[in-house]
Amino acid sequence: MPEKKKAADLLPLPMEKLTQPAILLLLHRKEAHGYDLIQKLSQSRFIESDPDTATVYRTLRRMDQEGLVVSSWRHGESGPARREYHLTPEGQKLLEDWIARLEERKQQIDSFIGYYRETKGD
Amino acid sequence: MPEKKKAADLLPLPMEKLTQPAILLLLHRKEAHGYDLIQKLSQSRFIESDPDTATVYRTLRRMDQEGLVVSSWRHGESGPARREYHLTPEGQKLLEDWIARLEERKQQIDSFIGYYRETKGD
DNA sequence: CATAGGTATATGCTTAATGCACATAGATGT
DNA sequence: ACATCTATGTGCATTAAGCATATACCTATG
Numbered sequence: 001m002p003e004k005k006k007a008a009d010l011l012p013l014p015m016e017k018l019t020q021p022a023i024l025l026l027l028h029r030k031e032a033h034g035y036d037l038i039q040k041l042s043q044s045r046f047i048e049s050d051p052d053t054a055t056v057y058r059t060l061r062r063m064d065q066e067g068l069v070v071s072s073w074r075h076g077e078s079g080p081a082r083r084e085y086h087l088t089p090e091g092q093k094l095l096e097d098w099i100a101r102l103e104e105r106k107q108q109i110d111s112f113i114g115y116y117r118e119t120k121g122d
Numbered sequence: 123m124p125e126k127k128k129a130a131d132l133l134p135l136p137m138e139k140l141t142q143p144a145i146l147l148l149l150h151r152k153e154a155h156g157y158d159l160i161q162k163l164s165q166s167r168f169i170e171s172d173p174d175t176a177t178v179y180r181t182l183r184r185m186d187q188e189g190l191v192v193s194s195w196r197h198g199e200s201g202p203a204r205r206e207y208h209l210t211p212e213g214q215k216l217l218e219d220w221i222a223r224l225e226e227r228k229q230q231i232d233s234f235i236g237y238y239r240e241t242k243g244d
Numbered sequence: 245c246a247t248a249g250g251t252a253t254a255t256g257c258t259t260a261a262t263g264c265a266c267a268t269a270g271a272t273g274t
Numbered sequence: 275a276c277a278t279c280t281a282t283g284t285g286c287a288t289t290a291a292g293c294a295t296a297t298a299c300c301t302a303t304g
Contacts (some may be wrong), residue, residue, distance in 0.1 A: 005145060017262080018234070025234060029241040046234040052263060055300050057283060079280045080270045092264095099238055103230045111185045112140070112168040116221055119151040139291080157252050181252060198278060201251045202299040 003118060020059050022047050022103075024087065024095040033082035034060055060085060068094055141225075142181050144169050146209065146217040147238055155204035159222060182207060190216055 019041075026040050034057050042050045060083075064067045068091035075081045082113060087095075141163075147152060147160055156179050164172045182205075185191045190213035197203045211218075 007298095019262095020232075022234070025241075028238070032282095033281080038281095044237075046230050046231075046237065048230070053260065054264080057281090060281085078271075080282080082281065095238070099235060102235060106228055106231050108140075108168050108170075109228050111166075112144070112225060113221060115168065116147060116150070116217070117167075117292080119147075121132060141271080141291090155252080156254095160252095175252095176254080176293080177291060178254090180291095183254085200300075224251065 016056075017051070018047055019051055019055055020063065021095070021098040023056070023059060023063065024068065024091055024098065027085055027087040028092065028095055031084055031086045033074070033084050035082065037085075062090070068090075126127055137208065139173070139177075140169055141173055141177055141218070142185065143220040145178070145185065146190065146213055146220065148205055148207040150217055153208045155206050156202065158170060159207075166242070185213070189213075 017061075022041055022044070023037055025046070026044075032040070034089055034091075037060075038053055038056050039050060041047055041056070060069065064071050067086055067088055069085045071083045071085050074084050075083050084092070133233070144163055144166070145159055147168070148159055148166075154162070156175075159182075160173060160175055163169055163178070182191065182193075183228050186193050191207045191211055192210055193205045193207050195203050196206050
């Protein structure tokens with residue numbers, strides 16, 4: 001008997017997390033450090049669930065290497081040192097691309113759901 | 123000088139492909155074989171670009187193992203044998219979950235874009 | 245009849261993203 | 275002294291995805 005996974009187990013996997021674009025979005029409004037972003041993300045409505053901290057920190061380091069953000073250490077403002085991130089013009093530009101993409105994605109979803117509703121009526 | 127990738131290079135990567143849900147959707151309307159689905163997908167508006175054939179066939183085999191579809195070989199209808207897929211009740215149920223998820227996703231996108239527009243006005 | 249092109253399914257390899265667990269360390273409160 | 279909160283990060287395993295490649299049957303054409 002071959003093992004079969006339950007449908008419920010399959011749902012979480014493919015849905016995209018939007019971690020990177022969400023970071024771009026938050027930094028667009030205001031500079032922040034990683035821990036800060038993690039808290040803001042978990043309160044926001046544009047990601048599904050609490051973000052994985054490892055993912056956030058790694059995404060930030062990558063975005064730094066890619067020139068989407070710049071970072072600088074902040075000391076002495078209570079608590080351990082934090083790495084503060086600012087959006088660069090490149091990051092800003094990428095965010096605008098994301099906005100355009102998300103508009104398209106909404107239309108894709110509408111077309112998907114539309115197709116489903118059509119079929120259902122048969 | 124550290125190497126930096128261009129923003130344009132970064133766009134294609136994180137956007138989700140919806141391959142599996144799109145297959146569920148098409149099979150919900152009518153049974154089909156892999157090659158058939160590939161053509162339908164490339165004509166449809168609910169995926170971004172032409173699907174990778176390897177991904178489609180592998181996704182179908184996985185969905186079969188998971189009980190989302192059942193398959194049977196068809197011979198002699200001109201051309202090589204095809205493996206025909208039918209949606210199961212589990213697959214149907216998962217599709218309904220996907221529809222609900224995509225509705226939520228639309229709201230997430232609205233909230234994302236809304237946040238962006240608010241910020242822009244500063 | 246040889247062969248090229250379309251139909252059809254599938255594997256191999258590599259890279260990239262993600263999740264969970266764990267490591268590190270300074271600051272703060274009791 | 276010790277736990278807890280703040281803060282940043284690495285290691286490891288799993289999974290998805292893209293590209294190339296293999297296989298094979300069918301059809302049309304010279």
